[in-house]
Every structure is written in C-alpha cells, then in structure tokens.
Amino acid sequence: MSVETAPSRAQLIRIETDRRLGHEWDEWDGKPLPGAGDFSAPPGLFFRFAAVTIAAVMAVAAAAIFLLAPRFADVWPGLPHALWLALAATAVISWLWFGMLVLSFYGRVRLLPEAWLERGPYLRLMSLTSYVARAFGKRDWVEHAAIDVYNALAERRQRTVGRGELLVLIPRCLSKEALDGVLAIAGRYEVPVFVATRGQLARRVIRERRPRAVVAVACERDMTTGLRDVAGKLPVLGLTMRLPNGPCRDAMLDLDLMERWVKGWVGS
Numbered sequence: 553m554s555v556e557t558a559p560s561r562a563q564l565i566r567i568e569t570d571r572r573l574g575h576e577w578d579e580w581d582g583k584p585l586p587g588a589g590d591f592s593a594p595p596g597l598f599f600r601f602a603a604v605t606i607a608a609v610m611a612v613a614a615a616a617i618f619l620l621a622p623r624f625a626d627v628w629p630g631l632p633h634a635l636w637l638a639l640a641a642t643a644v645i646s647w648l649w650f651g652m653l654v655l656s657f658y659g660r661v662r663l664l665p666e667a668w669l670e671r672g673p674y675l676r677l678m679s680l681t682s683y684v685a686r687a688f689g690k691r692d693w694v695e696h697a698a699i700d701v702y703n704a705l706a707e708r709r710q711r712t713v714g715r716g717e718l719l720v721l722i723p724r725c726l727s728k729e730a731l732d733g734v735l736a737i738a739g740r741y742e743v744p745v746f747v748a749t750r751g752q753l754a755r756r757v758i759r760e761r762r763p764r765a766v767v768a769v770a771c772e773r774d775m776t777t778g779l780r781d782v783a784g785k786l787p788v789l790g791l792t793m794r795l796p797n798g799p800c801r802d803a804m805l806d807l808d809l810m811e812r813w814v815k816g817w818v819g820s
C-alpha cells in the first residue's frame with residue numbers, strides 16, 4: 553500500500569492497479585455495452601422485480617412444504633400445519649414491509665428506522681432481486697434502480713460526520729477525467745480517497761480505517777455486492793458509473809452528485 557500526497561489535492565492511498573476484468577464481468581463477450589454502458593433505470597423497475605422476487609420466494613417455499621408434507625408429518629403430525637401457518641405469517645409481514653418500503657420511497661416519509669429498511673432487509677431483497685433480474689437479462693438496470701432507491705432512502709437520514717470520519721472509495725477503472733474530479737472534490741472537503749481493485753480490498757480498508765461513513769463508487773454489479781456486505785454495518789452512499797468503453801476501464805461518474813453527498817456528510 554502506498555500513500556501519495558499533493559499540497560492542494562486529497563490524500564490518495566492506492567492499493568493495487570491492474571486492468572483485469574472484475575470477476576462480476578467474467579462472462580462479458582467484448583461487445584460494447586448497451587446504452588454505451590449507462591444502465592440508468594427508473595425506481596419502478598426495481599419495485600416490479602422485487603415484487604416478483606418476493607412472490608417467487610413464497611411460491612418456492614409453498615411448493616417445498618407441499619411436496620415434503622408427508623415427510624414432515626413423519627417427524628411430527630402437526631408440523632406441516634405449523635409450517636403453513638409460519639409461511640402465511642411470513643408472507644403477510646413481507647408484503648406489509650414491502651408496502652412500507654414503497655410508501656417510504658414515494659411518500660418521502662421515514663416509516664421505519666434504517667436498520668429495518670435500507671440498512672436491513674432491503675439489502676437482502678436487493679441481492680435476491682438481482683438474481684431474478686439476471687434470469688430476464690435485466691441485471692444491470694434493475695441493480696441500478698435498486699441502488700438509486702437505496703441512496704434516496706439513505707440520503708434522507710441526513711447524517712453528518714467529521715471530515716476525518718468519511719472515506720471515499722473508488723475502483724481502479726475510473727477515467728483520468730473522473731479520477732481528477734474525485735480528487736478535486738476530496739481535496740476541497742479534506743477526505744481521504746482509496747483506490748481498491750476488489751470488493752475484498754475495499755472491505756479491508758474499511759476494517760483498518762474504521763470510518764463512520766463511506767461514499768463508494770463502483771459499477772452496479774460491484775456496488776450491489778459491496779452494499780450487501782458493508783451497508784448493514786456502516787452508512788454508505790453508492791455512486792454508480794457509466795462504462796462507455798466496456799467494463800473495468802475509462803469509467804465516468806456524476807461528479808456533481810458525488811460533491812453533493814460529500815458536502816452533505818461533512819458540511820461545507
């Protein structure tokens with residue numbers, strides 16, 4: 553790990569630099585990405601796929617109870633009935649929670665604490681929904697919409713932290729223009745920037761530096777797994793990128809949005 557400093561720029565700690573495809577893109581066929589690597593999608597796309605995901609999980613559980621009922625009854629005659637009741641209760645709670653999620657997002661009200669919403673069950677739903685979206689070839693768009701919903705909910709908590717308590721985590725694939733922009737923002741607000749080649753290294757940086765909040769930059773695929781692993785333990789805002797030259801190189805990002813988030817967290 554090396555540390556670079558410059559008088560008017562942010563501190564940059566570079567962990568590793570290479571140009572391998574991230575494992576999330578192993579199956580990329582080398583063709584240009586759809587929409588020039590811009591996977592922007594409306595939040596409604598995520599909510600539709602999430603509803604399908606919850607329904608599918610319930611259907612699979614119901615099918616398992618139905619098929620295995622004779623075996624369960626061998627264990628204890630009342631077990632199939634108890635399992636049906638438990639499934640019905642889970643379904644009611646899940647759909648009520650989902651309704652509150654939709655209302656919290658569109659109604660701009662905080663109906664649940666963060667541990668019960670964007671930093672709790674939402675992260676698991678986001679991951680499961682990503683698997684369902686893959687089956688329909690819509691993975692990147694659904695993940696983008698899911699991350700946007702997560703960010704909107706997280707941003708409304710209006711947290712603030714000290715300058716030394718915020719970390720900016722960026723991937724190795726940023727274009728020079730994007731990297732210069734990130735460093736300029738980090739320099740203005742005096743927050744350290746880390747370049748991590750893999751989610752594993754990003755998690756190691758978080759463990760070692762113990763920040764109180766993180767602004768993370770990554771593609772939708774890496775961000776979905778990163779949020780799932782980290783956002784439950786630490787407040788994170790996740791900025792996705794555009795990939796005009798394919799995955800894992802020359803990525804562009806919305807620098808205005810990044811500045812708004814950093815400023816919102818550490819103050820002006």
Ligand code: SF4
Pocket residue numbers: 573574575576577723724725749769770771772773774795799800801803
């Ligand atoms: S964040 Fe960049 S380097 Fe990492 S998998 Fe995504 S496109 Fe590749």
